[in-house]
Amino acid sequence: MHRCLIAVILGVFMGQALFAEPSGSSGSSGPKELRWAADPNSGVPYVFADPKGAIIGFEVDIIHAIAECLGRKAVFIGNNFDCLIPGLRRGLYDVVINGLPLLPTGSPGVLYTDPYFLSYGQLVVRQNETTIQHFDDLENRKIGTYRNWKGGISIKPIEGLELRRYAYEVNAYEDLLHRRIDAVLLDFPESAYYTALIKGLKMVGPPLGNLEYGMVVSDDHPELLEELNAAIKILTQTGVLQGILVSWKLWNPRMEAWLGPYTATEEQTAHYEKTIASQNTDTADDGRVVRYIGFLPILLEAAITTLLISLLSMLLALTLGLFLAIVRVYWARPFSLLASMIIEALRGTPLLIQLYLIFYGLPHLGIKLPPILAGILGLGLNYMAYEAENYRAGLIAIPKGQMEAARALGMSHFQALRHVMIPQAIRIVIPPITNDFISLIKDSSLLSVITIVELTETYTQLANAHYDFLGLGLIFAVLYLLMGLPFVLLARRAERKGGSRVGIRGAKG
Amino acid sequence: MSERPIIHIEDLHKSFDEVEVLHGVSLDVYQGDLVSIIGPSGCGKSTLLRCINCLEILDSGKICVGDVSLSRKSKQVHPNPRFEEHAHQLRSQVGMVFQAFNLFPHKTILENVMLAPQVVKKESEAYAEERAYQVLKKVGLARYSGRYPASLSGGQQQRAAIARALAMTPRVMLYDEPTSSLDPELVQEVLQVMRDLDAEGMTQVVVTHEMSFARDASDYIVYMEGGRIVEIADEDEIFIAPKDERTQRFLKRFR
Numbered sequence A: 001m002h003r004c005l006i007a008v009i010l011g012v013f014m015g016q017a018l019f020a021e022p023s024g025s026s027g028s029s030g031p032k033e034l035r036w037a038a039d040p041n042s043g044v045p046y047v048f049a050d051p052k053g054a055i056i057g058f059e060v061d062i063i064h065a066i067a068e069c070l071g072r073k074a075v076f077i078g079n080n081f082d083c084l085i086p087g088l089r090r091g092l093y094d095v096v097i098n099g100l101p102l103l104p105t106g107s108p109g110v111l112y113t114d115p116y117f118l119s120y121g122q123l124v125v126r127q128n129e130t131t132i133q134h135f136d137d138l139e140n141r142k143i144g145t146y147r148n149w150k151g152g153i154s155i156k157p158i159e160g161l162e163l164r165r166y167a168y169e170v171n172a173y174e175d176l177l178h179r180r181i182d183a184v185l186l187d188f189p190e191s192a193y194y195t196a197l198i199k200g201l202k203m204v205g206p207p208l209g210n211l212e213y214g215m216v217v218s219d220d221h222p223e224l225l226e227e228l229n230a231a232i233k234i235l236t237q238t239g240v241l242q243g244i245l246v247s248w249k250l251w252n253p254r255m256e257a258w259l260g261p262y263t264a265t266e267e268q269t270a271h272y273e274k275t276i277a278s279q280n281t282d283t284a285d286d287g288r289v290v291r292y293i294g295f296l297p298i299l300l301e302a303a304i305t306t307l308l309i310s311l312l313s314m315l316l317a318l319t320l321g322l323f324l325a326i327v328r329v330y331w332a333r334p335f336s337l338l339a340s341m342i343i344e345a346l347r348g349t350p351l352l353i354q355l356y357l358i359f360y361g362l363p364h365l366g367i368k369l370p371p372i373l374a375g376i377l378g379l380g381l382n383y384m385a386y387e388a389e390n391y392r393a394g395l396i397a398i399p400k401g402q403m404e405a406a407r408a409l410g411m412s413h414f415q416a417l418r419h420v421m422i423p424q425a426i427r428i429v430i431p432p433i434t435n436d437f438i439s440l441i442k443d444s445s446l447l448s449v450i451t452i453v454e455l456t457e458t459y460t461q462l463a464n465a466h467y468d469f470l471g472l473g474l475i476f477a478v479l480y481l482l483m484g485l486p487f488v489l490l491a492r493r494a495e496r497k498g499g500s501r502v503g504i505r506g507a508k509g
Numbered sequence B: 001m002s003e004r005p006i007i008h009i010e011d012l013h014k015s016f017d018e019v020e021v022l023h024g025v026s027l028d029v030y031q032g033d034l035v036s037i038i039g040p041s042g043c044g045k046s047t048l049l050r051c052i053n054c055l056e057i058l059d060s061g062k063i064c065v066g067d068v069s070l071s072r073k074s075k076q077v078h079p080n081p082r083f084e085e086h087a088h089q090l091r092s093q094v095g096m097v098f099q100a101f102n103l104f105p106h107k108t109i110l111e112n113v114m115l116a117p118q119v120v121k122k123e124s125e126a127y128a129e130e131r132a133y134q135v136l137k138k139v140g141l142a143r144y145s146g147r148y149p150a151s152l153s154g155g156q157q158q159r160a161a162i163a164r165a166l167a168m169t170p171r172v173m174l175y176d177e178p179t180s181s182l183d184p185e186l187v188q189e190v191l192q193v194m195r196d197l198d199a200e201g202m203t204q205v206v207v208t209h210e211m212s213f214a215r216d217a218s219d220y221i222v223y224m225e226g227g228r229i230v231e232i233a234d235e236d237e238i239f240i241a242p243k244d245e246r247t248q249r250f251l252k253r254f255r
Helices: A005-015 A058-070 A081-089 A150-154 A169-177 A188-197 A222-238 A240-247 A253-259 A266-279 A285-330 A333-347 A351-365 A371-397 A400-408 A413-450 A455-466 A469-502 B045-052 B083-093 B109-119 B125-138 B154-166 B184-199 B211-217 B235-240 B245-252
Strands: A033-038 A073-078 A110-112 A117-126 A142-146 A162-166 A183-187 A201-213 A216-218 B007-016 B019-029 B034-038 B060-065 B068-072 B094-097 B172-176 B203-207 B220-225 B228-234
Touching: A033 A058, A033 A081, A058 A073, A058 A222, A058 A240, A081 A110, A081 A216, A081 A351, A081 A413, A117 A169, A117 A188, A117 A253, A142 A169, A162 A169, A169 A183, A169 A188, A169 A201, A169 A455, A183 A188, A188 A201, A188 A266, A201 A253, A216 A222, A222 A240, A240 A253, A240 A266, A285 A333, A285 A371, A285 A413, A285 A455, A285 A469, A333 A371, A351 A371, A351 A413, A371 A413, A400 A413, A400 B094, A413 A455, A413 A469, A413 B109, A455 A469, B007 B045, B019 B045, B019 B228, B034 B045, B034 B211, B045 B060, B045 B172, B045 B203, B060 B083, B068 B083, B083 B094, B094 B154, B109 B125, B109 B154, B125 B154, B154 B172, B154 B184, B184 B203, B184 B211, B220 B235, B220 B245, B228 B235, B228 B245, B235 B245
Parallel strands: A033 A073, A142 A162, A142 A183, B034 B203, B034 B220, B094 B172, B172 B203
Antiparallel strands: A110 A216, A117 A183, A117 A201, B007 B019, B007 B060, B060 B068, B220 B228
16 A cells, blocks of 8 residues: 555666656556655654555555545655755655644745644653643753744743754654753654653643644645645545544544544554554564564665665766866866866865755756756765865876876877876875765765665664664664775775885885 | 988077077987987986977977978967977887886886887787887896886886887987986996997987996087087097087096
């Protein structure tokens, strides 16, 4: 029923190759697709990865119910939370459903559907906390929330209150447990889920503020907005929506005020207990090992993505970098100046901004690259600048007499470069290039902002969903280490071989 | 002599950053000559050699090697578009040996010798290898063909550099202080190779500080000072009775 994330990535790699948009462009027959997006990282119990890597959550159930209503096939596309709206406007998918509350001000370029869930801010404190009963008790205390939490705007300021904004909700609860902060203020669903998952936390105080969750579509598609609104209405009338919310234990006073009372069936309650149990890694050690083994396919998939992208990016960087270095060192002034300007521009700006520009900026100029290609291009061009400088250092380090000797033997400039200069330069630059490749493998984690699920993204997904940063963190750290190691050893061998030939040891006689 | 010179230089001027290094040099070298150019440091003798091989581009004057001729009216005139093409033809007739050997350190001695014939003349690998062994044998290095330059002595490296230049079958060999960076006991093995080549009839021009070699082996000696040729003379004349007083002063130190 669910199409899992990995399948999407595999599809990008194999089916549609590197050059197609993630989906939708396939001309396959069957029901029309409803491409929906969410951040699989931040979204327990909204949208998150189960132990097998499948995407689950109450919003997943809702969107599938809506798709069924509309006679369409729901297709999931994961994206970084901050990029959900830019991705929508870029046309990567049709609709976003990810705990986005309707803002009184509205948002430019997008349309909100009618609400499908009513929520509110809920305080969570430690189990043994007695001094905090209410929001007003937070004077001079430290509280945590989600970085992009929109509910904050409807809550009045308290004197001396220190608000810490976390990139991942789970880290806020973790810090609360570790006494770094005194309370966490977040939406009711997170509060309900994490107090059930993490022992030692409880909810206190009345509902705070008012949050109405809506789905978001591009304002280019008002007709889709109408369809979605109609579907939400049908789901509330038939009780399907109520059933989904109850099975995730999200039925709350606001929902009851809106849709009337609803009683959970045993089956629905059992579903929730089962989910909580399967997500909880805090069990016996052998249970943990079994769970880790279960993660293996997802890990390998993500490692392959990371390695493939890293290798292709480095290949691009090494090829173009060499050309750029030659232009900078040997060509006439206007060209060499241009080359050094390109190098400085790419070196001097953050990779993250370059990725945003390539993936979300270029479509405004009519250039729409698929995620993998954009990622390889972004990483490759960024590292090209560094490799060009490495090559330049290598070329400059070669004695002037080498070029003269080659020219005196009748070689053209190009022949001298190819047979005499470049082979020597490459031997000199193997160590810094190896260094950069290791660094590139790690930088590829930034690609999560353009919907690519690589190793770090997979780690945060799993660690967030299972509240297991330590064990999984060590496993992923080892994975990164193992990926870089073969190249380090390869480089060492090449260095040894080249070093003795070039005579760095100055053997004489 | 009635035959045409193989190297003909006419009123050659060359300056670096407004400092003129060669003030109108003219020189003829004939087939089979071994010419030594001597003179104090900075007299322009190395620059003269590098101009003949177009490693430096002349400002004005005329350089002919064999059938190829290069000329330029003044520094202000841009070299004509076919200049580079002519320079390339000229280089292919001239072999050059450097003070610092400049062997390619990433290649074996054999590969050093084979590279240019394969790349420039498009010789087949088999033919280039056969030729390489011939010239390596000539300089006495055939059994070192598989070694890398760094593992050879300076004298062996310089002989390999000579072999590398010979593999291109040049009509003229130029040497820029070929023995200056060698230990004294290694000088003779290099000079001997040059004597052998002279005996075969190779035309050679040597910039050198090796006065005894200049005196014993040269057909004649060119004495330069201050960017000009001061005296051209038979080796006996110049060493026993130099005409110019500047030559006398310079040679006094070697007696």
